[in-house]
Amino acid sequence: MSSASPQAAVPVFNWFKYASPQTFFPLAGALAPWFAAIAAVLCVAGLYIGFFVAPTDAQQGESYRIIFIHVPAAWMSMLIYLAMAFWAGVGLAFNTRLSGMMATALAPTGAWFTFIALWTGALWGKPTWGTWWVWDARLTSELLLLFLYFGFMALQAAIDDPRRADKAGAVLALVGVINIPIIYFSVQWWNTLHQGSSVSLKSAPTMAMTMLTGMLVMVFAAWAYAIAAALWRVRCIILERERRSDWVRAYLGTAR
Amino acid sequence: MKPRHRRIALITAGVAGLALAAGLVLRALNENLAFFYTPTQVAANEAPQNRAFRVGGMVETGSVKRQPDGVTVHFVVTDTAKRLNVAYKGVLPDLFREGKGVVTQGRLENGLFVASEVLAKHDENYMPPEAAEAMKKAQATNQKAVNTVVNPK
C-alpha cells in the first residue's frame, strides 16, 4: 500500500506522489532553507519590535517583554503536538510510512518549545507573581505536555521495528491530544494563577497594538523555524530508516 | 467495509471514548483542580476547615494597612460579593497592588485569614502607562456620570 500507486487517470496534482519518502526527501531539502531564512528574518524583526518599538507595560514594567518568546513557544508547544498527533493518526489509519516519520520528526522540536515555554514562564512568574512555579491547572497541564513528548520519544526509541514504533507512538500521541484543549481552556475552566488569554478568536486582543505586532511576528518566526527543523529532521529519519533501499544507496553513493 | 475504513472507525471511536472518559474524570476532579477559593466560597464554608488553602480575589482599594510592627500587612480580599480579612507577614510581590488580583495561601483563624504566601495575579491586559492613565481617567469620569444619574442631588 505504501509503494507508489499507478498514476491517477484524472490530470490533477497528485498529492500522494509526495507521500513517498523518496519523492519527499528532495522536496523537504529544497523547502527547509527557505523556512529557516523566513524564521531568521521574522525573529530579528520581532525582537526589534518587541524591544525597541513596543512600550513598557503599565502593570509589569519591562519583565512583560518575556511575552515575545513565552507566548510563541507556548503556542508552538501545543500546535506541534496537534500536528504530531495528526501525522501519527494518518499513519495509523492509512499505513503510510512518511506520516509516521513526520510525527517522529516533530516530537523533539515540540518538546524543546515546551521546555522554553516552561522556562520563560518561570522567569516571568518570579518577578510578576512572586513565584517560579505553582501547581495550577495551566502550568501543570503544560508540564504534562512535556512528559507526553518525552513519553512519545522514549516509546519510539524503545521499539526497534520503526513501523511498530510508529504505531505504538501514534496511540500514545492520540490519547495525549486530550491534554491540548485542557491546556488551552484551563484558564477559563478553573481558577488559575495564570492570567486569561490576551488574544482569542472571540474577542479583540487586550494588548497594545505594537506589543501584539511584536508577539505575532515572533509567533510566525516560531512557525517557520519549527517547519524548517521538522523538515531537516525528517530528512535524517528518511535516510536512517531507508538506508538499505536502492535510492538511498544511490544517493549516498554506497550502491553495490 | 474496507479494512482501512474499519481501522479509521476504530481509532475515531477509541479517541472519542478516551475523550469522554477524560472529560468525566475531569468533571469529578473539578473541585480539586481549583487553584484557589473565592471569598464567597469561604463565606459559604466551602473551603477546607483545618488545613491550608488558597484564596483568590481582588485586593480591596484602601484596605492595605501596614501594622505597627513593620512586617505584618493587613488587607481585604474581595470578589465584590464577599470580603475576607487577610494578615500576612513577609515580602509582597512587586505587582501586589490595591484593586489588582491576588492569590494567597494560608489558613482561617477565627475569621481572619493568616497568609503564609501572597502571589500577585495580574490580568491579561498589556498597555503602555500613558494608555493605562487615560483609561483610569475615563473610568473615573464614567463613574462620576453614573453617580450623578443614580444620586441626582
Next chain:
Amino acid sequence: MNWGSVSEFLAMGGKGLYVWGSYGVAFAVIALEIGLLVMRRHAAGKDQ
C-alpha cells in the same frame, strides 16, 4: 525608542536577569537543536 543607553537596555528596569535569562536559554536551546540536527544529518551520510 525605549532606551536612553546600552546599560539601561541591559538592565530592563531591574528585571534584566529574568528577561535575558529567558531569551538566553531559549536561543541556546534553539542553537543546541540545530547543532544536534547537523550532527545527526552528518551521521546519516553525504551532507552537502
